[in-house]
Amino acid sequence: MDCRLRRGATTFGSVKTPAELTETFRANGLKVTPQRQLLFGLMHGNTVHPTAEALYAEASERMPGISLRTVYQTLTDLASMGELRLIDVGSGATRFDPNTDDHHHVVCSSCGEVRDVYVAGSDRLKVDGLDGFTVEQASILFSGTCTACAAEVDKVSRASARGEERKPTNPKERMS
Amino acid sequence: MDCRLRRGATTFGSVKTPAELTETFRANGLKVTPQRQLLFGLMHGNTVHPTAEALYAEASERMPGISLRTVYQTLTDLASMGELRLIDVGSGATRFDPNTDDHHHVVCSSCGEVRDVYVAGSDRLKVDGLDGFTVEQASILFSGTCTACAAEVDKVSRASARGEERKPTNPKERMS
DNA sequence: TTCTCAATCTGCAATCCATGCGAATTAGCA
DNA sequence: TGCTAATTCGCATGGATTGCAGATTGAGAA
Numbered sequence: 001m002d003c004r005l006r007r008g009a010t011t012f013g014s015v016k017t018p019a020e021l022t023e024t025f026r027a028n029g030l031k032v033t034p035q036r037q038l039l040f041g042l043m044h045g046n047t048v049h050p051t052a053e054a055l056y057a058e059a060s061e062r063m064p065g066i067s068l069r070t071v072y073q074t075l076t077d078l079a080s081m082g083e084l085r086l087i088d089v090g091s092g093a094t095r096f097d098p099n100t101d102d103h104h105h106v107v108c109s110s111c112g113e114v115r116d117v118y119v120a121g122s123d124r125l126k127v128d129g130l131d132g133f134t135v136e137q138a139s140i141l142f143s144g145t146c147t148a149c150a151a152e153v154d155k156v157s158r159a160s161a162r163g164e165e166r167k168p169t170n171p172k173e174r175m176s
Numbered sequence: 177m178d179c180r181l182r183r184g185a186t187t188f189g190s191v192k193t194p195a196e197l198t199e200t201f202r203a204n205g206l207k208v209t210p211q212r213q214l215l216f217g218l219m220h221g222n223t224v225h226p227t228a229e230a231l232y233a234e235a236s237e238r239m240p241g242i243s244l245r246t247v248y249q250t251l252t253d254l255a256s257m258g259e260l261r262l263i264d265v266g267s268g269a270t271r272f273d274p275n276t277d278d279h280h281h282v283v284c285s286s287c288g289e290v291r292d293v294y295v296a297g298s299d300r301l302k303v304d305g306l307d308g309f310t311v312e313q314a315s316i317l318f319s320g321t322c323t324a325c326a327a328e329v330d331k332v333s334r335a336s337a338r339g340e341e342r343k344p345t346n347p348k349e350r351m352s
Numbered sequence: 353t354t355c356t357c358a359a360t361c362t363g364c365a366a367t368c369c370a371t372g373c374g375a376a377t378t379a380g381c382a
Numbered sequence: 383t384g385c386t387a388a389t390t391c392g393c394a395t396g397g398a399t400t401g402c403a404g405a406t407t408g409a410g411a412a
Binding site: 139 | 264306318322
């Protein structure tokens with residue numbers, strides 16, 4: 001099935017609703033707690049690829065006292081059930097993606113924003129040098145500049161052309 | 177230029193010799209210390225994608241007293257000069273790759289071995305959903321099973337078919 | 353509804369990886 | 383040979399994540 005068609009079929013790609021996740025948890029013998037339900041809701045349709053800390057901050061607003069440990073636990077549970085993908089864009093903290101479609105990511109090297117992308121034929125790449133390795137999966141991480149940061153850079157370079165002071169941008173960027 | 181041709185031209189792909197790195201360091205106004213020379217040598221032609229700790233262990237054998245801090249420092253310097261690539265296979269520690277060809281990686285999800293692979297057309301992937309993002313770079317991480325681990329799994333499953341006890345395999349594996 | 357107990361939650365300690373810092377040392381040039 | 387900025391090293395620090403143990407609670411059984 002084409003993933004873009006599948007995306008069209010639901011609002012948020014292949015993402016289970018909180019109610020469906022509740023069922024899935026029970027079906028797997030896990031209990032459904034208020035903390036978990038809150039997190040199901042916060043992840044549903046979430047396209048920002050939050051870190052555990054970010055999600056914890058959001059969760060804390062609605063449920064003061066919830067533990068960061070519980071956030072990690074629940075995200076890990078979701079991931080091991082295949083309802084969530086863990087992604088690493090090289091910024092230190094793991095990011096969580098409720099979209100379970102076959103997709104990949106772009107990260108803005110300036111602001112760190114992460115976005116889902118779909119790559120045609122990514123499951124049929126011609127790979128040389130495998131030397132016996134059996135490939136089960138490919139994940140592609142693109143890096144580049146988002147529109148907002150591109151505009152910002154453009155603004156700054158115009159300013160510098162006018163002789164104004166140049167502000168340093170960019171957080172640390174590590175992976176080549 | 178085709179990277180495979182380029183690989184044929186030198187023994188280890190696009191990898192500078194310790195002597196060349198020495199020149200490069202001096203040209204960049206950096207000093208060449210015995211510690212750095214040792215690390216140049218250890219990285220030259222190194223295809224195992226070592227972590228900083230692993231390299232530190234090797235370096236310590238030949239130069240007792242060398243500091244882990246210095247290993248990190250030198251690797252970082254090499255990377256910022258483009259003589260080394262930092263890679264993250266999701267196992268926690270950053271790995272270092274002296275091959276600066278345009279290539280990608282496969283990681284064995286069982287033993288963690290990392291190998292270089294070349295992907296035809298990886299710079300011309302058809303990407304949907306960029307939404308204004310300008311892509312500067314793509315890195316592809318394949319995961320799968322190396323030949324040694326595949327053989328091991330096969331052996332274990334034969335044993336289990338014979339009713340023998342099944343040993344658990346695999347270290348933790350995190351990224352989906 | 354109440355009981356029961358394993359699953360869960362929470363907070364804190366511990367771990368792993370990586371970097372900041374400052375005093376002592378040293379490469380490389382004059 | 384001497385100078386000086388770069389480098390080394392060890393220790394402390396910081397961020398992300400997990401281990402642990404006692405208190406709490408979901409959800410099936412009575």
